Amino acid sequence: MSLDPKSAWVALVHHPVYDKHRKVVATALTNLDLHDIARSTRTYGLAGFLIVHPVAAQRELARRIADHWMAEGAQQNDFRRMAIAQVSVVADLDEARAHVTRAAGKAPLTVVTSARPAPEAIGYRAFRERGHDGPHLVLFGTGWGITDEAVAACDLRLAPLQGNSDYNHLSVRSACAIILDRLYGDREN
Numbered sequence: 001m002s003l004d005p006k007s008a009w010v011a012l013v014h015h016p017v018y019d020k021h022r023k024v025v026a027t028a029l030t031n032l033d034l035h036d037i038a039r040s041t042r043t044y045g046l047a048g049f050l051i052v053h054p055v056a057a058q059r060e061l062a063r064r065i066a067d068h069w070m071a072e073g074a075q076q077n078d079f080r081r082m083a084i085a086q087v088s089v090v091a092d093l094d095e096a097r098a099h100v101t102r103a104a105g106k107a108p109l110t111v112v113t114s115a116r117p118a119p120e121a122i123g124y125r126a127f128r129e130r131g132h133d134g135p136h137l138v139l140f141g142t143g144w145g146i147t148d149e150a151v152a153a154c155d156l157r158l159a160p161l162q163g164n165s166d167y168n169h170l171s172v173r174s175a176c177a178i179i180l181d182r183l184y185g186d187r188e189n
Helices: 031-043 056-070 072-076 078-084 093-104 124-130 148-152 172-184
Strands: 008-013 048-052 087-090 109-112 136-141
Touching: 008 031, 008 093, 008 172, 031 048, 031 056, 031 078, 031 172, 048 093, 056 078, 056 087, 087 093, 093 136, 124 172, 136 172
Parallel strands: 008 048, 008 136, 048 087, 109 136
Antiparallel strands: none
């Protein structure tokens, strides 16, 4: 069994996440995250990309950015339109799971990423080899990571990315690209 990218969604979670003082916050949407993660999900053939934000004004901003690239922006850059076409905007994690369930006809396996190590975390090779025959939703947190309670509600936790130093604070868009490559990239090259 393997992981089918056509059954995978990515969710960029802006709440519930921690700030650097471990206070639960909602982080601001960034244009770069929306564009770059949409491009990564399209490059690896995933089913979709969800922006998760509880603030209506931030959800509207995400929709305005996406709408621009679906309409007049497409004339300037059709490749961007193809990536942005996969973006959906939802208010919370329950709505994200419901979105995938509606689209796939089955509830997703929810897989969380984190820069924080945990004994129960599964490695990328182990997850690929284990496979999953249904939809799965891979969560990426903003700020200083998804809250412990939200992590505990997930089915699996992936091991953190680790370079060759004690510094471990990649941008979420960089971490997403690396993780998608590890899960769905060409393993022959």
